[in-house]
Amino acid sequence: MSERPLPLKAINRFFEGKEPWQIVTITASSVLAIVWTHSLYNAKESVPARLRKEFFRWLRQVPFVRRKIEEKMAEIKKDFKKDVAKRLSGMTVYRHLPKDGFTAEQVAEEIRKHLVLGSYDWKGGNVSGAVYHVNEDISRVACEAYALTAYTNPLHADVFPGINKMEAEIVRMSVNLFNGDEECCGTVTTGGTESIMMACKAFRDLAYSRGITNPQMILPATAHTAFDKAAQYLGIGIVTVPVSTETYTVDLNAVKRAIGRRTCMIVGSAPNFPYGTMDDIEALSDIAVEYDVPLHVDACLGGFIAAFMTAAGHDMPLFDFRLPGVSSISADTHKYGYAPKGTSVIVYRKHQYRHHQYTVSTEWPGGVYGSPTVNGSRAGGLIAACWATMMFVGRARYVQMTDEIITTARYIEAEVRKIEGLFIFGKPATTVVAFGSQRFDIFKLADELHKKGWSLNTLQFPSGIHIAVTHAHTQSGVADRFIADLQSAAKICLKEGSEPVQGKMAIYGVAQSIPDRSLVSDITKHFIDSMYYLPKPEDSDE
Incomplete structure (x- = not known):
């Protein structure tokens, strides 16, 4: 034995x-x-992240700590409500349906009152991004198209085949702009977030079909937060890789090291939202081919600018289907495609990928049900307005507007580089110019610009602000006015030195210094709550 x-x-x-x-x-x-x-x-999160969350979850159970947090949260909620009450001061708040309906004239007057409640002159070009053109002829064509088709629904293909045709043509025109072949395909979505979610869903399900039960996606730290939202909705793990502190583009060696048996997709940005820099998509394509992993290119922000930049005489590295490793591209037609808000495209190299995007139910008593995107019923009016915009603007005008925007962005970039106390993050690839300071609190600069009527985007890790240049900024005198105000604000900040910003803008600096990110999450949720808050008469005494 x-x-x-x-x-x-x-x-x-x-x-x-x-x-x-x-x-x-x-x-x-x-x-x-x-x-x-x-x-x-x-797990979907890294081990250090989970342990950190567990520690702070335990800490928040300590009575003294919990009491202090609750007191501070109550104060923050009250401040948010005060801000809303101040913005809506003098407005009638409607809590019930009117007994008798308004006349058309009354409705129009009420809408006009609501449109002027904001603090910024977006038509005058004082806002970063948000509204991507102010051309009345484009708006008129889009709105007329929407009015004609507002009650259509492409879910009912037999009832509204014309809307399906328009959607198919939007997809095909987009595929051609991104140099795809006849095998390439896609869908129209309600925005960049849905386009990104659909790509994540497609490649998650592709991974499932390959026997991967707990897929992960590899994201640059600068990838849009919509990927994190997709991960939360779809149960996909995230591996975040760093970006270079010089170029603010993804670390290619870190991407290679992150690839494993669970990897379902790699993401590259063209460009990224925070800094406007563009990851090396060509190198990422090589990695995707080498490791047989799908590469998604997020061109939501700049795709409909990048596609025309070469024709407009500006440099643009390859980022589209000409690169063999690129499996999908997301791009927003409601940004530099100039369509009304609510449309984007997700396009794929193969029909196989799009099939994994679809959702099909075969056992429902209501019949076999299939839908291409998140929504069942979809707004045919938005598809028609997008189609009308693209057909009305046409290639030549897209190229012209691209040249005007990029020329303005490069002018702003060059002038910012001359301003004492400021530096540019990396090399802007399309329209975003991001800057920071090692001489003063950059959020103090944002506050000074706010006082002058400018609304810019704030960044964290590291601190910065950016302007996303739109066609509104190409209006006569807007760029020069921005540079003059920026120079003036920078002088004030240099004079005051390293004193931290005070008031509302201080929250941006404080938020990134809080180690317990769940607190930042709670504050953000209270802010979102305030967007749905309607003041009551008795609230004015609080």
Whole structure:
């Protein structure tokens, strides 16, 4: 009879002389520890992130800490409500349907009142991004198209085949702009977030079909937060890789190291939202081909600018289907495609990928049900307005507007580089110019610009602000006015030195210094709550 293997001998010696209850306890504890360790490894978040969350969750249970947090949150909620009440001061708040409906004239007058409640002159070009053109002829054509088709629904293809045709043509025109072939395909969505979510859903399900039960996607730290939203909705793990502190583009070696058996997709930005820099899509394509992993290019922000830049005489590296590793591209028609808000496209190299985007139910009593995107019923009016915009603007005008925008963006970039105390993050690829300071609190500069009527985007990790140049900024004198105000604000900040910003803008600096990110999350949720808050007469006394 052969001797027992050494591991069994060691186990027997370990349990020798122990009571049965001790053996059971040790065994159960060991199994639980193994299961816990396995869950950490296979979790959607990294082990350090989960441990950090657990620590702060425990800390928030301490009575003294919990009480202080609750007091501060109550104060923050009250401040948010005060801000809303101030903005809506003098407005009638409607909590019930009117007994008798308004006349058309009354409705129009009420809408006009609501449109002027904001603090910024967006038509005058004082806002970063948000509204991408102010051309009345384009707006008129789009709005007329929407009015004609407002009650159509492409879900009912037999009732509204013309809307389906328009959607198919938007997709095909987009595919051609991104140099795809006849095999390339896609859908129209309600915006960049849905386009990104659909790509994540497609490649998650592709991973499932390949036997990967807990897929992960590899994201640059600068990838749009919509990927994190997709991960939360779809149960996909995230591996975040750093970007260069010089170029603010993704670290290619870090991408390679992050690839593993669970990888379902790699993401590259063209450009990214925070800094406007563009990841090396050509190198990412090579990595995607080498490791047989789909590469999604997020061109939501700048895709409909980047597609025309070469024709407009501006440099633009390859980022589209000419690169063999590019599996999908998201691009927003409601940004530099100039369509009304609510449309974007997601396009794929293969029909196989788009099939994984679809949702099909075959056992429902209501019949076999299939839908291409998140929504079932969709706004045919938005599809028609997008189609009308693209057909009305046409290639030549897109090229012309692209040249005007990029020329303005490069002018602003060059002038910002001359301003004492400021530096540019990396090399702007399309329309976003991001800047920071090592001489003063950059949020103080944002506050000074706010006082002058400018609304810019604030950045964190590291601190910065950016302007996304739109066609509104190409209006006569707007860029020069922005530079003059920026120079003036920078002088004020240099004079005051390293004193931190005060007031509302201070929250941006404070937020990124809070180690417990769940607190920042709670504050953000209270801010979102305030967007749905309607003041009551008795609230004015608070």
